[in-house]
Amino acid sequence: SQQGEEDPQALSIQEGENATMNCSYKTSINNLQWYRQNSGRGLVHLILIRSNEREKHSGRLRVTLDTSKKSSSLLITASRAADTASYFCATSGSSNTGKLIFGQGTTLQVKP
Amino acid sequence: AAGVIQSPRHLIKEKRETATLKCYPIPRHDTVYWYQQGPGQDPQFLISFYEKMQSDKGSIPDRFSAQQFSDYHSELNMSSLELGDSALYFCASRPGGSGANVLTFGAGSRLTVL
Numbered sequence: 469s470q471q472g473e474e475d476p477q478a479l480s481i482q483e484g485e486n487a488t489m490n491c492s493y494k495t496s497i498n499n500l501q502w503y504r505q506n507s508g509r510g511l512v513h514l515i516l517i518r519s520n521e522r523e524k525h526s527g528r529l530r531v532t533l534d535t536s537k538k539s540s541s542l543l544i545t546a547s548r549a550a551d552t553a554s555y556f557c558a559t560s561g562s563s564n565t566g567k568l569i570f571g572q573g574t575t576l577q578v579k580p
Numbered sequence: 581a582a583g584v585i586q587s588p589r590h591l592i593k594e595k596r597e598t599a600t601l602k603c604y605p606i607p608r609h610d611t612v613y614w615y616q617q618g619p620g621q622d623p624q625f626l627i628s629f630y631e632k633m634q635s636d637k638g639s640i641p642d643r644f645s646a647q648q649f650s651d652y653h654s655e656l657n658m659s660s661l662e663l664g665d666s667a668l669y670f671c672a673s674r675p676g677g678s679g680a681n682v683l684t685f686g687a688g689s690r691l692t693v694l
Contacts, residue, residue, distance in 0.1 A: 512685070
């Protein structure tokens with residue numbers, strides 16, 4: 469990936485457990501976004517965190533951002549089988565364009 | 581709510597053939613983006629349009645061209661297709677001037693080149 473790495477590349481957990489995915493990026497950023505992709509389908513925007521924010525919540529999602537380490541994490545709490553998907557972080561660098569650079573993605577499997 | 585519409589959803593072509601993908605953005609979204617996602621890969625930005633003008637260009641091969649029309653729909657034209665062009669092609673849109681660069685993606689067009 470041109471942007472960075474996501475880890476783990478694959479994650480398998482039981483329903484009800486928490487899932488944490490990490491993303492690293494290489495350039496300064498205006499914001500960082502997380503998208504979800506069900507197998508072979510389109511990407512769905514989950515959450516955006518601005519460069520001056522350190523943590524953001526949305527429902528069962530919690531995102532953190534550490535600009536000094538150029539990294540972000542996505543936590544999904546109380547996971548459900550329906551959360552099974554691939555999760556990508558994306559940034560547009562220091563601009564605010566839609567020219568997003570995606571991380572390699574984490575494939576999450578939540579077993580019922 | 582209306583979403584981004586892409587057609588066709590699936591397309592099978594032979595090497596050296598041409599293909600055209602279409603994208604209809606969300607109403608009142610005047611900015612369109614094209615992305616290519618190879619098997620097991622992350623999406624790669626190809627090209628974007630704002631108000632019918634090309635606004636940015638990424639890793640789009642010279643064999644590919646795209647345009648945005650007066651009704652804001654966009655078409656991606658791919659010629660001299662190669663096996664490596666087999667991928668999911670996504671279109672995304674956002675309102676011009678939006679404060680946040682959040683994209684709404686279509687369901688994608690899966691191109692298979694044989």
